Amino acid sequence: MNDRVLLTIDDGVAEVRLNRADKLNALDPAMFDALIEAIDRLDGERAVRAVVLSGDGRGFCAGLDMASMAAAGDLGALAEQRHGIANRFQQVAWGWHALPMPVIAALHGPVFGGGLQIASGADVRIAAPDTRLSVMELKWGIVPDMAGFPLWRGLVRDDHLRECVYTAREFGAAEAQALGFVTRLADDQLVEARTLARAIADRNPHAIRAAKRLAAVAADADPAAILAAEEAEQRALLGSANQREAVAANMARRTPVFED
Template sequence: MNDRVTITVEGGIADVRLNRADKMNAIDPAMFEGIAAAIDRLAGMTDVRCVVLSGEGKAFCAGLDMASMADGGSGLGLGERTAEGANLPQQVAWGWRMLPMPVIAAVHGVAFGGGFQILSGADIRIAHPSARFAIRETYWGLVPDMAGIALWRTLARDDVLRELTYTAREFDGAEAVRHGFVTRLSEDPFGEAMMLAREIAAKNPQTIRGAKTLYNLAADADSASILLAETEEQLKVIRSPNQIEQVKANMEKRTAVFVD
């Protein structure tokens, strides 16, 4: 993993930051590689129970660094795909959704284009009221191609998506909440995201991962498949040591101690 993304783990929470503050965390080829590598690393970290994703400096992510793309960004492996079907640009957004643990995006400044698609991959998105958003690709004569379409269909209405895509206009935090892109607003999105992450990390980690697996099925699977998956995930956790510990801790009014 390069220096475009940093990961710090404490108390079961991975503090993940886009780290190109001088460019408002704009995405260049190195940023694509760094985010994908960070996702790969997190996928294997069984001690991480929740991820908080944010951007250093003045912005979450300003989108594509168009100058760097013009200087050789076309060779990004658009035809090479993960097991889930994502190429590299798609993986930097879709990969957050496919991680086994929940991901909370803390958003400030701007989240344009690719940056907006990256935050859309998070399970929960907390933004500053002054944050600005845009599905920006048509402004540059492009279409959204970083998994946004696959992610937004579970968040916002079809006509809203079309209008925002066709116009490429900016919108604020209040409108983002209204459409479903943002979970809620906060004057301190990072602080609130960390507080929520600590609450999630205090739950049985196998239960949380199982619940995420089920919600990831919701957009595509038929009812019978979801019903079966609910049973399968429940059988994995019921009467397991962590589930028993959760019950005991609740009854004894103490903090549970889980095995990751």
């Protein structure tokens, strides 16, 4: 992995930090490479129970570095690179959504364009009061194409989303929370994200991953499919070693010790 993204893992929690502070973590080809590599690595890390996603410096991510992307050449050819159902550009946002463990994004400063779409791939977004957001693509005469539309479905009401897309206007953290782009606000977003990740990591990891799978099914499946998925996940959990440990630890009022 190149130095555009830093990844550390400690006691079941992974921290992924965009590391191009001098450019407000703007997305250039090397950043795309590093984000995809980080997602691929985490996808295979069974010992990782939660992920904290953040940006170094004065902001989370200011969106595309237009000059460096223009210099990269044929963007259409780059987009043909596939990562499952997503292309290369979509994967840096959709990949967080598709990871088996929960992802918490800690947001501050600019969260624009592609940066907002990357943040939207997280399960939860905690924003500092100074966070500034924009669905910025129309400013450049293009549309959001980094998985924003499927990720915002169910988060942002359709008419609000259309207004934000059509105008490319900037809005603050409080409005972002009201619209659905942000889960909640915190004076120290990174501490709050780490605290939440730790709380998740201390739960039965198999149940947490099952809950994330169910949430994904519930987003667009019909009721019969959701009910069937609930039943299948619960059957797999009931009586398992981790489920028995959760019960025993609660009864004994002790900290559970789970297996990954």
